[in-house]
Amino acid sequence: MGSSNKSGGTYWGIDVGGSYAKVGCITGNSFRIIETFPTGESCHPEGLLKRISELILEGNTKPAAVGLGTAGLIDRPAGGVIRFSPNLPLWNSVNAGEILRNHLKVPVVVDNDCNVFAIGAINSGLIPSEGLWLFITLGTGIGGALINQGDIIYGTGYSGEFGHTTVREGGIPCPCGSDGCWERYAGKNALKWYYTRLTGQRVSPRDMALLASGGDIPAREAFREYGRWVGIGLANLANCFSPTGFFIGGGLSPTLNHFESSARREYKKRCRHQWNIHLLKDSPAAGAYGAASMARKQC
Numbered sequence: 240m241g242s243s244n245k246s247g248g249t250y251w252g253i254d255v256g257g258s259y260a261k262v263g264c265i266t267g268n269s270f271r272i273i274e275t276f277p278t279g280e281s282c283h284p285e286g287l288l289k290r291i292s293e294l295i296l297e298g299n300t301k302p303a304a305v306g307l308g309t310a311g312l313i314d315r316p317a318g319g320v321i322r323f324s325p326n327l328p329l330w331n332s333v334n335a336g337e338i339l340r341n342h343l344k345v346p347v348v349v350d351n352d353c354n355v356f357a358i359g360a361i362n363s364g365l366i367p368s369e370g371l372w373l374f375i376t377l378g379t380g381i382g383g384a385l386i387n388q389g390d391i392i393y394g395t396g397y398s399g400e401f402g403h404t405t406v407r408e409g410g411i412p413c414p415c416g417s418d419g420c421w422e423r424y425a426g427k428n429a430l431k432w433y434y435t436r437l438t439g440q441r442v443s444p445r446d447m448a449l450l451a452s453g454g455d456i457p458a459r460e461a462f463r464e465y466g467r468w469v470g471i472g473l474a475n476l477a478n479c480f481s482p483t484g485f486f487i488g489g490g491l492s493p494t495l496n497h498f499e500s501s502a503r504r505e506y507k508k509r510c511r512h513q514w515n516i517h518l519l520k521d522s523p524a525a526g527a528y529g530a531a532s533m534a535r536k537q538c
């Protein structure tokens with residue numbers, strides 16, 4: 240699995256999320272999280288990346304390379320500049336790759352969290368390294384990655400923004416500046432809204448899944464409506480890419496059994512492709528592991 244440890248050093252992975260940054264490293268064939276730092280809206284990139292660099296340099300093995308994953312638009316050709324950071328406003332336009340390289344003096348690679356997660360899943364054998372696969376994360380937003388023969392397809396650098404493809408012209412406004420984006424209809428808030436619209440109540444997707452399992456009619460109807468929009472987006476993607484299949488991750492993916500049949504029905508109505516959907520299990524360490532394995536593979 241993955242490539243071998245080329246220089247004898249350790250490969251480090253940093254997963255910078257909206258609430259926490261997790262830092263871990265691969266030694267030999269094992270990976271472990273070394274430390275977790277709080278982030279949040281007021282988190283300054285220079286300060287956090289300096290502390291993380293100090294942690295990495297404290298280790299008794301010289302780092303070979305470092306990977307960093309975070310949400311947003313990442314300019315890889317420019318060395319890892321965060322062009323847009325949806326959760327961490329102070330990270331907009333920051334060259335995170337350069338800051339880390341200056342501190343650590345080792346190769347650093349930076350990528351979007353969704354691509355990083357996919358790279359980890361490819362390297363650990365969860366996503367096959369043959370075929371064309373689309374990885375979709377269903378959460379507050381909808382992220383995506385295009386994987387061909389085990390490699391991410393980047394286009395000019397920003398491929399996989401499936402959540403911002405338009406599914407309804409003139410529809411719900413999106414923070415991205417467009418309207419009618421797929422994630423406004425098949426993201427977490429949409430699912431919650433489908434239930435609230437029927438009952439006047441607000442419940443979490445997890446509670447909605449419990450209600451649906453218990454036979455609650457509005458919860459089942461909300462998942463049906465949600466599944467329709469998931470199916471519309473997946474059919475659009477299948478028509479564009481003719482993929483081998485899809486892997487689904489993200490916070491809403493554990494509820495797939497509640498919306499899969501309506502998604503499949505909608506999909507079958509709109510494309511002639513096979514319905515080949517797999518759940519990709521998440522873990523709290525998956526982002527940092529993906530970042531470390533990206534560093535091992537690409538540096």
Ligand SMILES: [Zn+2]
Pocket residue numbers: 402403413414415416417418420
């Ligand atoms: Zn949008």
